[in-house]
Amino acid sequence: MAEKSSIFDMIGPVMIGPSSSHTAGVVRIASAAIRILGSLPTHATITFYNSFARTYEGHGSDRAIVAGLLGYATDDKRIRDAFDHAKEAGLQYTFQSVGNASTMHPNTIKVQLRDERTGHATEVIGQSRGGGVIRIVEVDGFPADFSASLHTLIVDADDRQGSIAFIASVIAHDDCNIATMFVSRKGRNDVARQFIEMDSGIKPITLDYLRQLSWVHQIIYIPTID
Template sequence: MAEKSSIFDMIGPVMIGPSSSHTAGVVRIARAAIRILGAVPTEAVVTFYNSFARTYEGHGSDRAIVAGLLGYPPDDVRIRTAFDHAAEAGLRYTFQSVGNASTMHPNTIKLNLLDGATGRRVEVVGQSRGGGVIRIVEVDGFPADFSGALHTLIVDARDEPGSIAFIASVIAHDECNIATMFVSRKGKNDAARQFIEMDSPVKDLTLSYLRALGWVQHITYIPTLE
């Protein structure tokens, strides 16, 4: 007799196993990081914290993070042979582990990435929350809070009066509904960063307009992650 499913059965993400936390979530953290960098990196320093530090090799998180850095989605069979593909792509990577970071989520990863073509560097800290769900909690030292499940806009700008309301107004005129907004700044009238999650995509024309504003230094747009 075939088994009956129950309302308590859990349906996880479509992925290459063995674990949604240690593979699918890890891939998504890396994919978010390369969107922030704007390229597949040429160099990566990967730091695994807490439970990840103790299990990343056995659970395949090392292959998963490299696959994500190459842009592969969580269900790509190339995850299993990601090290070989990294060598072909010219991606150099180093793994580090910190097993007792008590202030951090158990499944935390920090990525320090370099795009050798442009010289651009980014540092991204992400958490794998289970079921393939992630949170990006820090970008270049700025606290953050976004999941990659929605369209995300990262705005680097001077801390000008009215800047948050202005950006929100521009997005609203693009008929984009803001789901969440998280704002960090280094100090009053200093560098600030807005992390904005939206229910729908931003038009290219709107992005071009925002990038042309004199007080806006950099715009990063991240469509929803697989």
């Protein structure tokens, strides 16, 4: 009797290829960055590190990052013509590459964004981990650790006793379960940045309440990025 064979397929993101690491993950890093900026940028400086520095042109990562900065999803057919669409949208961008950053993940990208219409700017460093999975590891010089696959809250607040517990309590009263929390600060009693991943979305009224606290400087909310 012959043995029954089985085939196991890896299920990845619905995307425009050729590679989930070099396209889907790259689009998602850009998607996270524009949500942190709060708008689509007018100017972008994009730095590819290590393996990305050697392959970003051949594997389409350059088009993918530009497409993400335009707000396109991973399966948007416009990714293939992202450069043309960027020109139409007035997005100015520059590519840089660093091939020997030994302390960084092989597939690392830094995006420095500016929106001249609002005056806002941000710098985000992300890693493409494969299968469309990403990690954001730095935001505006603050170490970070979130995937953008969950609802994410970024809170800048005074580094004061009880602040973390208080914000966690407010989120809990909104029936949001905290999946992960990463807190970063540049110095004692300086501004601390909290990166909070939640299993569900947070209500606008809760965000408004947190924003009006005198010791909270900034709130950024990033819904789940597909």
